[in-house]
Amino acid sequence: xxxxxxxxxxxxxxxxxxxxxxxxxxxxxxxxxxxxxxxxxxxxxxxxxxxxxxxxxxxxxxxxxxxxxxxxxxxxxxxxxxxxxxxxxxxxxxxxxxxxxxxxxxxxxxxxxxxxxxxxxxxxxxxxxxxxxxxxxxxxxxxxxxxxxxxxxxxxxxxxxxxxxxxxxxxxxxxxxx
Numbered sequence: 001x002x003x004x005x006x007x008x009x010x011x012x013x014x015x016x017x018x019x020x021x022x023x024x025x026x027x028x029x030x031x032x033x034x035x036x037x038x039x040x041x042x043x044x045x046x047x048x049x050x051x052x053x054x055x056x057x058x059x060x061x062x063x064x065x066x067x068x069x070x071x072x073x074x075x076x077x078x079x080x081x082x083x084x085x086x087x088x089x090x091x092x093x094x095x096x097x098x099x100x101x102x103x104x105x106x107x108x109x110x111x112x113x114x115x116x117x118x119x120x121x122x123x124x125x126x127x128x129x130x131x132x133x134x135x136x137x138x139x140x141x142x143x144x145x146x147x148x149x150x151x152x153x154x155x156x157x158x159x160x161x162x163x164x165x166x167x168x169x170x171x172x173x174x175x176x177x178x
Contacts, residue, residue, distance in 0.1 A: 010018070054062065 008015075052065070054065075057065070
């Protein structure tokens with residue numbers, strides 16, 4: 001056994017010619033299949049729903065025909081709605097079962113979120129110089145110190161109780177409330 005690459009049976013032009021022929025054949029088969037489906041659909045519709053004969057009908061008969069058609073439409077709409085509900089339930093069930101299967105395999109796929117990136121971020125991924133510039137920019141910023149909030153002095157609670165007792169304490173509370 002040698003490690004030389006195998007020589008292809010057909011030349012590149014021959015393969016290209018065969019590929020183009022296959023594509024033409026597939027295209028013609030697709031057209032024929034779509035035409036066949038169209039004819040089948042027309043045949044089924046003509047069998048299930050014969051053309052209406054409206055000539056020679058009185059007004060009352062036309063109204064009865066319209067009412068009957070409306071009833072048939074309602075039945076079909078109900079069936080369509082029921083099928084849509086079944087399909088949506090089946091889709092959710094399939095989705096939950098797929099998640100369970102993935103969970104049983106042990107490999108959890110995280111839900112990916114779309115992330116918007118600015119041009120600076122995209123350029124930063126390409127070059128490291130922008131990262132250096134960002135770090136320099138952060139180093140040159142001024143730091144702002146917040147003023148410390150004044151803390152109340154802790155006093156003895158017994159003195160506070162004695163000060164608030166009696167009428168003087170109630171007067172202070174009344175004045176403080178205004």
